[in-house]
Structure formats: C-alpha cells, structure tokens
Amino acid sequence: MPRVASTDVNAGATTGEERNAYFAALIARIARRDAAAFEALYRASAPSLFGLAVRVTRTSESAEDVVQEGFIKIWRFAGSYDAAKASPSTWMSTIVKNQALDYLRRNPYAGVYVDELDDRHAASDGDASHQTALDAERLSGYLGRLSPGQRQAIALAYFRGQSQSEIAHTLGAPIGTVKSWINRGLESLRAMTEPRRVPPRGGFS
Known part of the structure; x- marks a missing residue:
C-alpha cells in the first residue's frame, strides 16, 4: 500500500479533539461501506500508522504489509468502533500495533537483528x-x-x-x-x- 502524505485531512481539524471527531465521522461512514471515507481516512492517518509499524517491525517493507493488513481490518470492523472506549486514533493504532506484533510472531527473523x-x-x-x-x-x-x-x-x-x-x-x-x-x-x-x-x-x- 503506498504511503500518502497527510495533506488533505480536513482543513478545520486543527486540534486533536477536532481531528478525532473527523476520524470518528469517517469511521462511521466506513461502517456503511463508504469507499470515499475509507480513502480519506487512509490519506489522513496512514503516515503516522506507518511510522508506528516501522518502530515495531524495523523495516519499511514489513511496515507497509502491516499497515495494509491494518486498514483491511479497519474496513472490516469499522462498525464495531466504540467512541466511548477509545479515540479513533487509539483504536486504529491498536489495530496496527497488533498486526505488527502478529507479523513478528509469524516471521522469526522479521528484521529484529x-x-x-x-x-x-x-x-x-x-x-x-x-x-x-x-x-x-x-x-x-x-x-x-x-x-x-x-x-x-x-x-x-x-x-x-x-x-x-x-x-x-x-x-x-x-x-x-x-x-x-x-x-x-x-x-x-x-x-x-x-x-x-x-x-x-x-x-x-
């Protein structure tokens, strides 16, 4: 999955609270299978999630796979997102981090050393x-x-x-x-x- 710079996030989402509200709205639309919302969420959040994946897996190649798998899960489970339990950023980060840890368990070498x-x-x-x-x-x-x-x-x-x-x-x-x-x-x-x-x-x- 290509890495896309976050340049078109919502112009009004300047604070963390506004950004999370924007993400939550996108996730709600994704739960209704809105492809445009999914693309917007990817463009806005993929760079930071990619950075998280790199920190865990230590290679850009594996991080790209992890982020791709993570967004597949975000698409599949958007309907289960509960804003009362976690912010959108935390929810997505948890998904990607778990995917990264799963990657390390599946791949014995995994760029660790x-x-x-x-x-x-x-x-x-x-x-x-x-x-x-x-x-x-x-x-x-x-x-x-x-x-x-x-x-x-x-x-x-x-x-x-x-x-x-x-x-x-x-x-x-x-x-x-x-x-x-x-x-x-x-x-x-x-x-x-x-x-x-x-x-x-x-x-x-």
Whole structure:
C-alpha cells in the first residue's frame, strides 16, 4: 500500500479533539461501506500508522504489509468502533500495533537483528569492516540455528535493550517462557562459539 502524505485531512481539524471527531465521522461512514471515507481516512492517518509499524517491525517493507493488513481490518470492523472506549486514533493504532506484533510472531527473523548488524558493519572501515562483516555473518548463522522464540528474545534483549517484561509484551509470551528462551538460547550460543578441543593423536592421557 503506498504511503500518502497527510495533506488533505480536513482543513478545520486543527486540534486533536477536532481531528478525532473527523476520524470518528469517517469511521462511521466506513461502517456503511463508504469507499470515499475509507480513502480519506487512509490519506489522513496512514503516515503516522506507518511510522508506528516501522518502530515495531524495523523495516519499511514489513511496515507497509502491516499497515495494509491494518486498514483491511479497519474496513472490516469499522462498525464495531466504540467512541466511548477509545479515540479513533487509539483504536486504529491498536489495530496496527497488533498486526505488527502478529507479523513478528509469524516471521522469526522479521528484521529484529539484521538492521543492527548492518549498522555495525557500516560504522567500521578497512580491515575492521571486513572483520565486522565476518562476525555479523557468523553471528547471523548462529542465531539462525536457534528456535524462533530464542532468536527473537535474545535479539530484543541484546540488540534493542528490552527488559524481559518488555520482551514478553512484544512477543505475547509469559515472562517465564521468555527467561527460558534467553537462558537456553545463550547456552546454545556458547556451545556453538566455544572452540572444541581436539584430542592429540593417541587420545587424551
């Protein structure tokens, strides 16, 4: 879904309250399957929702998919929107954030650590850059051998600095499960990276 600049929002919707009233009116029309209202809502809100999706998924490609899926749900469930429970902006943001989290759960890699490895590579130069590239490739290979849960939990903890409770919220998993993923994943990584002792000819004495 293309990203469209929010240039035609309602000229009179200058405050947050007026903007929400405008969005609520559009959602009410969308509930009656008004395609013009749906397009207007998309043009007005897609840029900020896209930004939210990027913050969660970390890649523009996945964010575009998330926003597209989010607007499909907005179209389908517009009739269930209740202004007494949430503002239109909050309701739409919740839909898109949930879609983004679902995307992370469905896609084990999901850009969680790739961007960080690329950034470290770009920050180096010369021989250091070559070594960093080798280290990044090696680390990516190690992480790829973990289970999806272990891989995501470790990446969120060490690349994004999230706490275990934040990781549990991001992945929708109990905190005990997150602790287990991290502990077992680190044990597996240590086993992969520790040099193996090669017995001398004739075996160990």
